[in-house]
Amino acid sequence: MADQASVLDRSSVGNAPDPDFDWRRIAYLVQVSRALDNLEETRLVPERKISYQFSARGHDMAQVMLGSRLTNPRDATCGYYRSRPLLLSLGVPIEDALGSAMGRAGGYSDGRDIGVVFNFPNPGGVPALPMSGGVGAQYTPTAGWAQAIEYYRTVLNSEAHRDAIAVVLGGDGSVAANGFWAALTIATTQKLPMLFYIEDNEYGISVPSTYQTPGGNIARNLESFGNLHVLSGDGTEPAEAARLVKAAAAHVRSRKGPCLLRLTVPRLQGHSFQDTQTYKSQEFVASEWTRDPLPKLRSYLVGSALDEAEWEAIEREAGEAVEHALAEAQARPVARPETVLSNVFFEGEVQQIGGQWTHGYQAPVAHEEPRPEGQRINMVTAIRRTLDRELEINPRVLLFGEDIGPKGGVHAVTLGLQEKYGIERVFDTSLNEEGIIGRAVGLALAGLMPVPEIQFRKYAEPATEQINDCGTMRWRTANRFAAPMVLRIPGGFFKVGDPWHSQTNEVQFVHNPGWLVAVPSNAEDAVGLLRSALRGNDPVIFFEHRAMLDDAWARRPYPGDDYVLPFGRAEKVREGDDITIVTWGAMVPRCEEAASHVSADVIDLRTLMPWDREMVLESVRRTRRCLIVHEDLKSGGFGAEIAAVVADEAFLDLDAPVARVTMPDIPSPHHPTLLNWAVPSVEKIRARIDDLVGF
Template structure:
C-alpha cells in the first residue's frame, strides 16, 4: 500500500475477469437498473407532468455510488451525500416509494413535502444512516467530519468498543472541492486523523463551469497528493473492476485506523446538471465521449459471461422496471400533507425525533428547580457561566466544549479558563480557524448523540458559519422530526469599553430569524446560569449570547443560584414595577433602563430570551401602563424591537395612550472611539429623555 498522501491511479485489488467476490454484483446490477428506471420515469413522465419539480439525474454516477453504499456495513458508520446521491441512498435501503414520493413532495418520505426530493435523509435503523443533506454545495463536509470525530470520542473516551472500525463517508462533486466546507473538513479530518472518507465524483463540470475553474488542472486528487495525513486514491468510476478495487481499498484504509482518505473517481454526467439544463455549454464531441463511458453497458459486459447470462441480466432490468412502476403507483396515491401541519416540528414539541441529540441516546436530565437558591457572595457573569459549564461537564460525559482559543488560554474573555486542564483535550479543545468548521462539526457531533457546545469568538465572526447555522436550525422541520441536532452555541456580543465593526456587533435578530434556534440574552449572572443550564439539558439548538460588557459588570453580579437551577425560555423578568410606562429591553441595556426609570413608576421588563419571547408579560404590562418604550443596542431598522413594536401595535392598540417608541443604535456599525460609541449606544440620559417624552404625550 502506498504511503499516505500518495495518489494511486487505477489501482485496486480486483483486475481479473472474475468479478470481485466481496461485492454482491447481482445486487449492484439490480440497484443500478432501479436508479436508471427512476431517472427515466422522472424525465419522461413525472417532470413533464409537473409531478416532480426538481430532478437531478444520477446517470453516469450511479454504479460507483451503489458500490460505495455496499461497503458501509458497520452499524456505526455514517454518511452524507448531496443532490446527486440517490443511487447511494438506494444502496443503503431507502424504499423506492419513499424516494419517488419525496421527489413528488407528497406526505411522508424524507420531509412530508417540506423539502425538495433530492435533499435526502434516512435514519436507517438497520445500518448506516444518511445524515440530512443540504441544498448548499459543500455543506455536507463539515457535519460528516463531526460524525467522524464522534466515532473516535465514543471509542476512545467513552470506551464504546462498538465504534471500533466505524467510518464516516461524505460524497461530493468536483465543484464542491472549491467550497469552504470542503477545505475546513479536510483540515479537521487530517489534523485529527479522523476515520473519514472523502468520496469525490469528478464529472468535469459544476453546472456549466469546467472543473479547471474549481482546482488547478481539474484534478483534486493530484493537487492533494502531498497533503499531510491524507491517503489519496484516484481512478475511473465507470470501470467496474477498477472502481470496486479503489472503493474497497479506500474503505479498508480508513477502517484500519490510519486516518482519512480521499477517493476521486472520474465519472460522466450523462444528463444536464438538472432536468432544465440543456448542456449547451458542452460540445457535441464531448457529450458523445461521455456516453461512450456510460458505466451501465460496462457493468453488463463485466458480469454477463462471468457471473450471469444475458437472460438473467434482462430479467434483472425487467424486475427493476416493474418495481419502479409499482413504487410510482403507490407514491402517486399518497396525499399532500395537510397545510395546517406545516408549522409543526420547528422546535421539539414532545414527540422525540428519530435520530440525533443526546436525548435519543438515553440522556436524562438531572432533577432541577426553577426556584433560585442564592448561595455565597455575588459572582460575575463570567464566573457564573464557567461554573455552569464546569458542573454540566462533570455530570454529562456526552458534552464537548470547543472553539478558537477555548483551551489553555481559556477563551479570549476567560470564560473557559481551566476547563481543558480539568477535563482533557478530548472534551475541551481548540479548533482550526474556521467558523464553518466549528458549527458544521458541531452538527455532526450532535447527530451522533453528543452534546456539542461550540463557541464563536465574537458575534461578527459568525458570518462564515451562517449556512451551517441555518441548516442546523431547519433540520427538525425539513426532515419532519426525523433528525435534529441540538447544541448550545455560545457567542460573545456587544461593546466593551470601546467598540468597533468587527468585535462589538449584536444583531441578535439575525438568529431569531433563523427558524429552529432558541435565543438567550442574559443580563446578569443568575439568569446566565439558569438559561445556560436549561439550554445544555434541552433538545433544541440554542444561541447563547454573552454580552462582553456584562461579563464583569458590577450590576450583573449575583449570588450563585444553586447547582440545579434552570430558567425556562420565554419567561421575562420585571426588574422594576410601575404603572405609567412599560420599558422592554435585554442584555446590556437592562441596567441602563433601570437607572433611567429611577424615581418613576415604570415596568422595566428584561426579556431574557428573544426566541421565544414573553409576549404575554409585555402585553399585560402595556394594557396597564398604556405606554411602551423598547430599548436595544442593535440597529434600529429591522431590529428585534420592531417585532415587539408591531405586536404591541397589533394586539394592544386600543390600550395605548402614546405611540410605541424605540430607542436603539443608529443604522451604523459599532464605532471604535469611546466618545463615538457613547453617542451611538442608548445612554441612561437618552433613555430618560425618551421616557419623559412619552409620559408627556
C-alpha cells in the same frame, strides 16, 4: 501516487468479479436508479409531478458499490443532490424516493423539502445524514460525525464504534467550497475515520472543473497533503471502481486516518432536467456516453457472475419495482398545509436521530427558583461554573472553539476546563467558523451535546449557512433528525467598540427558524438559561454580552447546581404603572437607572426566541405606554417586532405611540466618545421616558 493507483487498478478489468461484492444486488440497484431517472425525465417532470430532477446516470454504479461497503450501523454518510443511488444501496424504499421527489407526505420530509435533498434515519442500519441544498455544506457535519466516532471509541469506550467510518460525497465543483477545506483540515489534523468520496464529472453545472481546481484533478493536488491517503481512478470501470472503493473504505476502517477517493464519472444528463448542456460540445457529450458504466457493468458480469437471462431478469425486476413504487407514491396524499407549522422546535416527540435524548439521556431533577449560594459572582464565573458542572455530570458535553483550551477563551470563560476535563472534551479548533459549527452539527447528530464558541458575534458570518441548516433540520426532516447544541457567542460593546468585535444583531438568529435565543443580563439568568440549554433538545444561541461579563450590576449569587430558567419567561426588574420599558442584555441596568424617577415596569426579556409576549402585553395594557430599548440598529432590529405586536394586539390600550431607543443604523464606533454617543445612554433613555409619560 494517484495516477499510479489508477493504472494498477485498470489492469484488473479482466479479472473475475470480487466476491466481497454482491454483484447481483449492485446490478439491480443500478437498474433501479436508471429506471427512476428515466421515469422522472420522460413522464413525471413533463407531467409536472416533479419540479426538481437531477439525474444520477453515470454516477450510479460506483455509488452503489460505495454504499455496499457501509456495514457498521455506527457508520454514517452524507451526500448531495446526485446521491440517490447511494441512498438506494442503504435500503431507502423506492416509494419514499419517488414520493419525496413528488413532494408527497411521508418520504424524507413530508413535502417540506425538495426530493433530491435526502435524509434517511434507517433504524438499525447506516443513516444518511440530512443533506443540504447548499454546495459543500455536507462536509463539515460529516467531519463532526467522524470526530464523534473517535470520542465514542476513546472516551466513552464504545466497542460498537471500533471500526465505524463517516463518508461524505461531493462533486468536483464542491471542492472549491469553504466547507470542503474546513472538513479536510479537521479530518487530517485529527486523523479522523472519514472518507471523502469525490465524483469528478468535469463540470460544476456549466463551469469546467479546471475553474474549481488547478489542473482539474483534486486528487493530484492533494497527494502531498499531510495525513491524507489519496486514491484516484475511473468510476465507470467495474473492477477498478470496486477495488478503489474497497481499498478506501478499508483504509479508513483500519484507523489509519482519512482518505480521499476521486473517481471520474460522466454526467450523462444535464445538471438538472432543465439544463440543455449547450456549453458542452457535441463531441464531448458523445465521449461521455461511451463511458456509460451500465453497459460496462453488463459486459463485466455477464459470462462471469451472471448469464444473459439473469441480467435481463434483473432489468425487468428493477422496472417492475419502480412502477410498483410509483403507484404507491402517487397514492400518497399531500401533507395537510397546517402541518408545516409543526416541528420547528421540539414538541414532545423525540426525533429519531440526533441529540443526547435519543441515547437515553435524562436530565437531573431541576428547580426553577434560584437557591442562592455564597457571595455575588460575575457572569464569567457563573457561566464557567455552569459549564464545569455539566461537564462533570454529563460525559456527552464537549466544549470547543478558537482559543478556549489552555488560554481559557479570550474572555476567560473556559479557563481551567481543559486542564480538568482533558483535550478530548475541551479543545481548540482551527480558525474556521464554518468548521466549528458544521462539526458541532455532526457531533450533535451522533448523540453528543456540543458547545461550540464563536469568539465574537461578527465572526459568526462565515458559519451562517451551517447555522441556518442546523436550525431548519428538525422541520425539513419532519422530526426525523435534529442537532441540539449550545452555540456560545460573546458580543456587544465593552469600554470601546468597533465593527468587528462589538456587533450585536441578535435579530439575525431570531430570524433563523429552529434556534432558541438567550440574551441574559446577569449571572443568575446566565446560569439558568445555559443549564436549560445544555439539558434541552433544541439548538440554542447563548449570547454573552461582553460589557456584562464582569459588570458589578450583573453579579448575583450562584443560584444552585440544578437551577434552570425556562426560555420565554421575562422578568420585571422594576414595577410601576406609568410606562412599560422592554429591553434585554446590557441595556437592562441602563433602563432601570433611567426609570428611577417614574413608576415604570422595566421588563428584561432574557430570551428573544421565544419572547414573553404575555408579560409585555399585560404590562402595556395596564401602563398604556411602551418604550423599547436595545443596542442593535433600529432598522430591522428586534424592537420593531415587539412594536408591531404591541400595535397589533394592544393598540386601543395605548395613550402614546410605541417608541424605541436604539443604536443608529451604523456599525459600532471604536473611540469611547463616539461609542457612548451612539449606544443608548441613560440620559437618552430617560428623555424618551419623559416624552412618553408626558404625551
